[in-house]
Amino acid sequence: MYKRISVAGDFIGDKFIIGKYDAASCKFVPTRTEFRRGGAGNTYANVAAIISKEPDIICSTFADAGPTLTRYVDETGLLLQTWNRPTEELQSRPISGLTTLNYAPDIIGPSRADYETLIVSEYNKGALNANPNSPITVPKGLFDLVVIDSKYRSVDRRVIDLGKTSILRCTGDELDKLYMLTYDWVVHTNHDGSIYIYNIKDFHNGTEPLKLGIPSIETIDTVGAGDTFTAALGAYLTKAGEVSWGTIAAAVVFATRAAQDVCKKRFTAVTDVVLE
Numbered sequence: 482m483y484k485r486i487s488v489a490g491d492f493i494g495d496k497f498i499i500g501k502y503d504a505a506s507c508k509f510v511p512t513r514t515e516f517r518r519g520g521a522g523n524t525y526a527n528v529a530a531i532i533s534k535e536p537d538i539i540c541s542t543f544a545d546a547g548p549t550l551t552r553y554v555d556e557t558g559l560l561l562q563t564w565n566r567p568t569e570e571l572q573s574r575p576i577s578g579l580t581t582l583n584y585a586p587d588i589i590g591p592s593r594a595d596y597e598t599l600i601v602s603e604y605n606k607g608a609l610n611a612n613p614n615s616p617i618t619v620p621k622g623l624f625d626l627v628v629i630d631s632k633y634r635s636v637d638r639r640v641i642d643l644g645k646t647s648i649l650r651c652t653g654d655e656l657d658k659l660y661m662l663t664y665d666w667v668v669h670t671n672h673d674g675s676i677y678i679y680n681i682k683d684f685h686n687g688t689e690p691l692k693l694g695i696p697s698i699e700t701i702d703t704v705g706a707g708d709t710f711t712a713a714l715g716a717y718l719t720k721a722g723e724v725s726w727g728t729i730a731a732a733v734v735f736a737t738r739a740a741q742d743v744c745k746k747r748f749t750a751v752t753d754v755v756l757e
Contacts, residue, residue, distance in 0.1 A: 484719050485594035486528050487624075488542045490521030490602030494549035495704070495749045501555055509553050517749035519550060521602035523705045524630070527712035528600065530751045531739065538719060538756075539594075552704070557747075598719040599624040599643060600711060601636065626718060629664075630711040638663060646724050650711050666724060668714065668733060670695070676733055680726065691726065693733055698741050705749035706740040713739035713754065720756055 495518065500511035518526050525542050532538045554560055627644025629636055631651065641647045641663055648666040661667045667679040669690075674697070677690040684690070713736035721728040739754040 483594050484538045484596040484598070484722070486532070486538065486540045486598045486600060486715055486719050488521050488525040488528060488540070488600045488602065490524070491548075492518065492522035492525075493520030495519035495523075496549050496551045497748050498551060498553050499556060500553065511553075515748060517705075519705065519749055520708070523708040523749055523751075524600055524602045524712045526751050527709045527739070527743075528716055530753075531713055531716045531755055532720075533755055535720060535756050538716070554748075557701075596626075596719055596722050597624045598626045598628065598715050600715045601627065601629045601631075601640060602708065602711070626715070626724060628711060628715040628718075630707060648714070648718075648724070648729075650707075650714065652707065666729060668729070670710075676737065678726075678729055678733060691730060693730065693737075695737060696741070698744065700741075700744040702747050702750075703744050706744050708749075709743045709752050710736045710740040713752070716756060 494516060497515045497517070498509075498511045499513050499515065500509055502508075503510050517523070521542070525540065528540045532540060552560060621642045622645045624644045626646050626648070627641065628648045628650065629641065631649065646666070647664045648668060649661060649664040650668045650670075651661075652670045653672050656667070656669045656671075661679065662681055662685075665681055667677075667681065667690075669677045669679070671677060674695050676693045676695060678693070679690045680688070714732050717732035717735045718724055718728060721732070735754070735756075739752040742752045742754050743750040
């Protein structure tokens with residue numbers, strides 16, 4: 482009797498070039514470089530850490546290697562220069578990390594866990610927006626739960642339908658009132674310091690979302706906090722084995738605690754908050 486969390490998406494490399502800005506020459510002077518796992522890699526690392534004390538939950542991945550994103554920061558983690566984002570490379574990966582899911586029935590079918598969760602980390606603009614010729618042929622409802630962390634509202638419906646229950650996690654102005662209707666649940670972190678939980682079926686019937694306040698903390702670095710939140714949300718609900726108003730509210734509280742933990746660390750980090 483066990484449960485499984487799988488992570489799909491891109492293993493993005495987070496490259497931090499640490500240095501200082503020289504006012505005299507108006508140039509950035511690097512002193513050292515650090516590499517961290519980003520994107521689906523960071524999500525996977527956080528899932529593994531969060532479930533470390535849960536012997537009945539295992540973690541696997543369908544993620545592929547992706548590009549490296551570079552940030553120029555000072556010793557405190559303050560961003561000094563904009564990201565070196567290879568836009569062309571990001572947009573040229575139409576279904577990165579998901580073609581492997583075609584083999585998921587063979588991988589999962591014979592040894593299917595009692596509860597299967599898929600967490601999708603969508604960082605590439607349009608990466609999961611599969612075209613009609615895309616070889617995503619995984620049966621609907623293969624997973625009990627699909628949690629999608631998408632910045633670009635471009636996830637293909639076939640990916641959403643992989644789950645018997647689907648959850649969209651989004652932040653700020655990423656909430657699209659039309660796009661959200663393709664999911665069962667939406668967890669929206671707003672800029673007003675609150676998290677809103679929508680049950681889409683209830684929302685259709687005029688029910689307002691559940692609003693939860695976010696405790697105020699001192700942050701050092703927020704890079705990767707969204708990955709941690711998504712990982713914790715999926716891990717908590719996997720342990721619960723169901724998605725209801727009660728479990729998803731508790732999962733959001735847990736995920737907030739995990740995400741705030743990494744906000745107290747420098748650069749992309751893994752939470753010390755674990756499932757007990």
